[in-house]
Amino acid sequence: MTEKIPRTEARLTDSSDFNVLFIGAGNIMFGSPEGPWNHSFRLEHKLGPRLKVVGLVDPNTERARETLAKKCDSFVVSAYKDTRVCKNLDEFLQVMTPKERPHAAIVGSPPMFRGTVQQGRDIEAQLMKHFPGLPLFVEKPVTTGPLEEVKETYEIAKRISDSHTICSVGYMLRYLKAVQMMKKILLDNNLTVMSTIARYACAYEAIAKPEWWDKSKSAGPVIEQGTHFCDLSRYFGGEVDVSTVAAHSLEWDENAGKLSKQTIDESQIPPGNRIPRVTSATWKYESGAVGSFVHLVALQGHSYSCELEVYADGYQLKLVDPYVAPVLYVRQPGEDTETRMTFADDDPFFSEISHFIDTIENVQDEDNQPQILSSFDDAARTYELTWAIRHAAERSRAETLARQNAKKD
Ligand SMILES: NC(=O)c1ccc[n+]([C@@H]2O[C@H](COP(=O)([O-])OP(=O)(O)OC[C@H]3O[C@@H](n4cnc5c(N)ncnc54)[C@H](O)[C@@H]3O)[C@@H](O)[C@H]2O)c1
Structure with missing residues (x-):
């Protein structure tokens, strides 16, 4: 499927780096023939040369490296040439320099590894602990596991809202013009x-x-x-x-x-x-x-x-x-x-990423509507x-x- 991006929204005039931490190196992040999803592609178009992917966290570091190699072989190399590949968040915390502190995290790991308060399945809680105030974009569904755990998911929701963390969940159909x-x-x-x-x-x-x-x-x-x-x-x-x-x-x-x-x-x-x-x-x-x-x-x-x-x-x-x-x-x-x-x-994947970044950077849209819809x-x-x-x-x-x-x- 060809991906058409409304390019006018990219803020190419602003030259400050925008550091992004990716959690997961799979299809949602880098695309697949199965569908039009591909967050890295939308971020490249939204942020242009400002995009710096500071870290790619995935236990499958081989997959992560292969993916990065393809990016580095293309015209978007500047966003990926210094990306650190880490098998988990702790490793990224150990190697990250102050200049590499992320301005946003995109969480696209499988849902069973997120949305709870249990060790290893609590990436949102870990990100909030180590990077207070870091805006989070989280894929759907917010978790998977036994239904009894849903109270833990509401606990994460409470921590996100109590700490006023900007957070958007990937229900992109809400952003469709239709x-x-x-x-x-x-x-x-x-x-x-x-x-x-x-x-x-x-x-x-x-x-x-x-x-x-x-x-x-x-x-x-x-x-x-x-x-x-x-x-x-x-x-x-x-x-x-x-x-x-x-x-x-x-x-x-x-x-x-x-x-x-x-x-x-x-x-x-x-x-x-x-x-x-x-x-x-x-x-x-x-x-x-x-x-x-x-x-x-x-x-x-x-x-x-x-x-x-x-x-x-x-x-x-x-x-x-x-x-x-x-x-x-x-x-x-x-x-x-x-x-x-x-x-x-109309590209709802671009719109959801665009609204997320605009919310972080406090850019109002024409109608002054709430920018994060999920x-x-x-x-x-x-x-x-x-x-x-x-x-x-x-x-x-x-x-x-x-x-x-x-x-x-
Ligand atoms: N909004 C949409 O239309 C849409 C489309 C596709 C996928 N998704 C969602 O995105 C999420 C990921 O799906 P996918 O298709 O990219 O899966 P995928 O299997 O292609 O990729 C998942 C990646 O996460 C890695 N991973 C596993 N455990 C991890 C951990 N603890 N921390 C970090 N990375 C870890 C895996 O090694 C793998 O590389 C799912 O929740 C899926 O529902 C949403």
Whole structure:
């Protein structure tokens, strides 16, 4: 996929170095053929020659070195030529000079290594301890682990907010122009959301990471992937009463759940860890509105099919294909047909990084809007919702099996 960047926002006139510490040297940081994500690329365009990546922390130092070598072989060499590769944060703390003190950290390690207060899984707490006030950009989901640990994630959220740490979480779809247009229509017309209906159908043939198919490693497709649409649903519907979440799943061992084009060998994954093919959930928002979400592991090829509908009195706002070519269909009072809106050259990954840097540097945007659209606390609530969906689906599956077994006896 070609990445189009609105270059006008780069502050190339300011020549002071902007030191960035990267945690994780994987796909989200440096890109992959799987999608348009690539934080290093957006930072290069946002900061231009000011960008200095002072450290790259990853236990896989070989991967980190290989990645850096490619960067150093390109025109962005000035950002990476002095980058220190460290296997953990402690090592970076030992070798860092005062001039290399970071101005921001981008955290893109796997979620099981962050978002808690436990040693080795507490990178935000460690960064806050060693670099008080350091702005943090953290990838989604904010953590993964047993649901009981979610209180630790809220503890991290509290520490971030109590210390006034600037923190942005990577729910980039919130920054889409189409999404902001939906927000504007709701606000301008003083509307109350009645319902959100979200569908996220991934193209499973293109998903070749065995861990993704293993619930014990990825936490499952709703927590790992559907989280983007659960988050967008919350962005429009508000807080969810998680006690109301009900869900059903279609599992791998049911006839309708058989897949013919998996590129991984699922027989290597213990049966109890295999992921559902369909998860369908509904819930009540605290406002009284009703939310609904379906995640499907059903499509082949490469393109995902994702849609979000938001309903309010007289209005239907339908967002289609937010990942690749967002289109917004709006039906409003007085019309039985939809108006189609497109948004050319919109790059939400650039916008989220741009807003993060502008918040740090206190640059106001034209409309003086809040610049960070996903806080750690907010993202922790999305995480809790996705767990509630997984639990509700597993509960309902267990009940169905128990009923079937009782009939047999
Ligand atoms: N917003 C998006 O659209 C989007 C897209 C892709 C990935 N992500 C998120 O980014 C995160 C990383 O995903 P990825 O695709 O880059 O994974 P990846 O497997 O490609 O890379 C992860 C890297 O982190 C390293 N790592 C492991 N433990 C670490 C630790 N304790 N400290 C530092 N580094 C460590 C690994 O060695 C690996 O190099 C996930 O949370 C994922 O959900 C978000």
